[in-house]
Amino acid sequence: MHVALTGATGFLGLRLLRRLLTTHPSLTVLTHAGSGDALSRITRFFELSGAPDALVRALPGRLRVVETALEEPRLGLSRTAFRELADGLGAIWHSAGSINLEGDLAHLRRTNVDGTRHVLDLAAAGRHRPAVHHVSTAFVAGARRDGVAYEDELSGVHGFENAYERSKFEAETLVREWSRTHGRAVLVLRPSILVTDLPPHPDLPAHPLQVIEQILRDSLRTTGHQELPGTDRPRMRMVGHPYGHLNLMPVEEAADVMVRLAESAAPKGCGPTVPAPRDAAPRDPGPEAGAPGRAARAGVTTYHVVHHHDVPVPTLVALLERLVPLGLDLVPERPADATPLEALMDFYPGFTSYLRHRRRFDDTRVRTLLGARPSGYRVDLDHLCAGLLRGRPVTG
Numbered sequence: 001m002h003v004a005l006t007g008a009t010g011f012l013g014l015r016l017l018r019r020l021l022t023t024h025p026s027l028t029v030l031t032h033a034g035s036g037d038a039l040s041r042i043t044r045f046f047e048l049s050g051a052p053d054a055l056v057r058a059l060p061g062r063l064r065v066v067e068t069a070l071e072e073p074r075l076g077l078s079r080t081a082f083r084e085l086a087d088g089l090g091a092i093w094h095s096a097g098s099i100n101l102e103g104d105l106a107h108l109r110r111t112n113v114d115g116t117r118h119v120l121d122l123a124a125a126g127r128h129r130p131a132v133h134h135v136s137t138a139f140v141a142g143a144r145r146d147g148v149a150y151e152d153e154l155s156g157v158h159g160f161e162n163a164y165e166r167s168k169f170e171a172e173t174l175v176r177e178w179s180r181t182h183g184r185a186v187l188v189l190r191p192s193i194l195v196t197d198l199p200p201h202p203d204l205p206a207h208p209l210q211v212i213e214q215i216l217r218d219s220l221r222t223t224g225h226q227e228l229p230g231t232d233r234p235r236m237r238m239v240g241h242p243y244g245h246l247n248l249m250p251v252e253e254a255a256d257v258m259v260r261l262a263e264s265a266a267p268k269g270c271g272p273t274v275p276a277p278r279d280a281a282p283r284d285p286g287p288e289a290g291a292p293g294r295a296a297r298a299g300v301t302t303y304h305v306v307h308h309h310d311v312p313v314p315t316l317v318a319l320l321e322r323l324v325p326l327g328l329d330l331v332p333e334r335p336a337d338a339t340p341l342e343a344l345m346d347f348y349p350g351f352t353s354y355l356r357h358r359r360r361f362d363d364t365r366v367r368t369l370l371g372a373r374p375s376g377y378r379v380d381l382d383h384l385c386a387g388l389l390r391g392r393p394v395t396g
Ligand SMILES: NC(=O)c1ccc[n+]([C@@H]2O[C@H](COP(=O)([O-])OP(=O)(O)OC[C@H]3O[C@@H](n4cnc5c(N)ncnc54)[C@H](OP(=O)(O)O)[C@@H]3O)[C@@H](O)[C@H]2O)c1
Pocket: 006, 007, 008, 009, 010, 011, 012, 013, 030, 031, 032, 033, 035, 036, 068, 069, 070, 071, 094, 095, 096, 097, 098, 099, 111, 135, 136, 137, 138, 168, 190, 191, 192, 193, 194, 195, 205, 206, 208
């Protein structure tokens, strides 16, 4: 089955691409038009993440790059190009999107909701009824801060912490409607916050937690705090729960779990699985082989792609204190006498609310399908620091 992937230059998309190339001889990457040379960015990731030379050299021959604009009808392609693209596909992985937690709803809707609609149009147009694997987020659970979020739930009753969550919720709602209307099967994959211990590098997509570091650094600068050796660290009170916890999932593991879930959902006896050594190029069985659209039961199946341990909020506070020259104190409510630095946090509601979270994501479906899978990764302060700090001095 020939597979297309959106978002292949992204933090997750690059890992999905690398994982998919272990079982697919060639892939079509639907890249972001006008956003830089996708093939070079992909190649750079493979080099920096230690891919074998042979695989790096083979990339131009194994990847077909099609430039697209998610927010445009037909992904910005001509009618003919759209039709030809659709007819050649057996599956579409939709990983592109905006993950801007502080973004405005109109912009996020264009990328995440309209973008999903246009990808679904591509799937609807395809002669071989390509399978759809939609990357959502566990955070469609919204502003529900405790209890358990289940995989079959999709409800906006708790509201949302930010416009990003709302846009991803709306995109999932759209996917459900589309599946019902078209009688098609869709996998919805909901990862939690993705992290890596691959050292940061200017040529790699930003680690999602780097955004928080940037916000804190900008806030320090705006309020006139300077990073001078020997000066005291300013202290800042942040609203958070001392027993709060968040789920952080290593992105490499998330990509592996997602691809295994998609393979398990495909009808037996067909599909891409030619036994192959990791990163080698397998045979291509053609676009129609293994396309679950025909054989798989219609409907949406949703999976929480999460780590089996949550990370305690105090560990995240310790991480932030390593990243920025700040002392952080968790407090239950916003202080009435907020300092200018603390008051600035009001402008970044997108992330600060997560320090109050105590909910868990149930992943019974994933464990039922793939078996109990104690993670090969321990997500702790060391893991997080490796992906954010290596190569520069630790603060404090
Ligand atoms: N990162 C996380 O912690 C996390 C957690 C849960 C779920 N997710 C979901 O996982 C998916 C991938 O996230 P990510 O972390 O890989 O994000 P990312 O690093 O920001 O990458 C986003 C990808 O989407 C592409 N893209 C953005 N706007 C586009 C447009 N208008 N047209 C075409 N392509 C466009 C980007 O291309 P350019 O780079 O060329 O702009 C990039 O390849 C998203 O759906 C996100 O909601 C992410």
